Amino acid sequence: MYAMTIPEPGGPEALKWTEVPDPVAGEGEVLVEVVATAVNRADLLQRQGHYSPPPGASPYPGLECSGRIVALGAGVSGWAVGDEVCALLSGGGYAERVAVPVGQLLPVPKGLSLVEAAALPEVAATVWSNVFMVAHLRPTETVLLHGGASGIGTMAIQLAKAVGAKVLVTAGSAEKLARCRELGADVGINYREQDFVEAVREATDGAGVDVILDIMGAKYLQRNVDALAVNGRVVIIGLQGGVKGELDLGTMLRKRAAVVATNLRGRPLAEKAAIVAAxxxxxxPLIESGVVKPVVDRVLPLTEAGAGHRVLEVGEQVGKVVLQV
Known part of the structure; x- marks a missing residue:
């Protein structure tokens, strides 16, 4: 088969479409013929040499895919050759075929194409595991989503609204904030023009937000805690603003606040399977009823993955960049 390889770390041009050995479905796995995958920021980090795949994972980028099952490994039940699926991956989505642990498979939601379905697994699993399983966002609570126009942000807006939460988002342009409002965001904050802490206080009558989903890390650490309500929770899932920061523990004590950092890619198979099942x-059901929709910014050929990486690097997109085989 062919896959997008990274012979040497570097810029988008480092991605090379290369003939490689076919994967084989091991015990508890299925072999999927890939129709589409999507670009995630972890793919950019891997290409740059900063984020190696977990032990045993495919060396090729790609944390999700959609396609059709072409072979079943030993011990697999409940799935058949020919089934249309999408999947959460530890790597290998940028390829014509990939072996997938059966616990990370999902059926394609009714009413969606395989290309649309490729935009779902990573953002759905990330948002549900962090906003709901870790931060326990509840109806009537308020959530702040940094990077509201991203793939994760566009999914989180819709899910938070679906459960009855008030949604605040940050984004870097009026156009992106307008798209976020179309998806259900109640308050848009342009981080280039506003201090998001002050904007949060104004929007919440000084109370602060209950949950923050953060992609920035160190740069926003103290300000996130300052923006929290009493008993608030910050969940850090990205480090675009650095890895080391200072934190006023006195503020955390007064607010009885929690700061949690998590990732998805390195979790054990059983944890991933539990998240995918959730x-x-x-x-x-929310997708099949039309309440939640995948947000696809553009579809590019997989052989032009480098162009997709450039889109994410400059932040042009709203939602997901999908790569079609």
């Missing part, structure tokens, strides 16, 4: 139970 996604299928809670999010798939």
């Amino acid at each position: 996604v299928r139970e809670h999010i798939w």
Whole structure:
């Protein structure tokens, strides 16, 4: 088969479409013929040499895919050759075929194409595991989503609104904030023009927000805590603003606040399977009813993955960049 390889770390041009050995479905796995995958920021980090795949994972980028099952490994039940699926991956989505642990498979939601479905697994699993399983966002609470126009942000807006939360988002342009409002965001904050802490206080009558989903890390650490309500929770899932920061523990004590940092890619198979099962139970019905929709910014050929990486690097997109085989 062919896959997008990274012979040497570097810029988008480092991605090379290369003939490589076919993967084989091991015990508890299925082999998927890939129709589409999507670009995630972790792919950019891997290409740059900063984020190696977990032990045993495919060396090729790609944390999600959609396609059709072409072979079943030993011990697999409940799926058949020919089934249309999408999947959460530890790597290998930028390829013509990939072996997937059966616990990370999802059926394609009714009414969606395979290309649309490729935009779902990573954002759905990330948002559900962090906003709901870790931060326990509840109806009537308020959530602040940094990077509201991103793939994760566009999914989080819709899910938070679906459960009855008030949604605040940050983004870097009026156009992106307008798209976020179309998806259900109640308050848009242009981080280039406003201090988001002051904007949060104004929007919440000084109370602060209950949950923050953060992609920035160190740069926003103290300000996130300052923006929290009493008993508030910050969940850090990205480090675009650095890895080391200072934190006023006195503020955390007064607010009885929690700061949690998590990732998805390196979790054990059983944890990923539990998250995927929760996604299928809670999010798939919302998608099939039309309450939640995948947000696809553009579709590019997989052989032009480098162009997709450039889009994310400059922040042009709203939602997901999908790569079609």
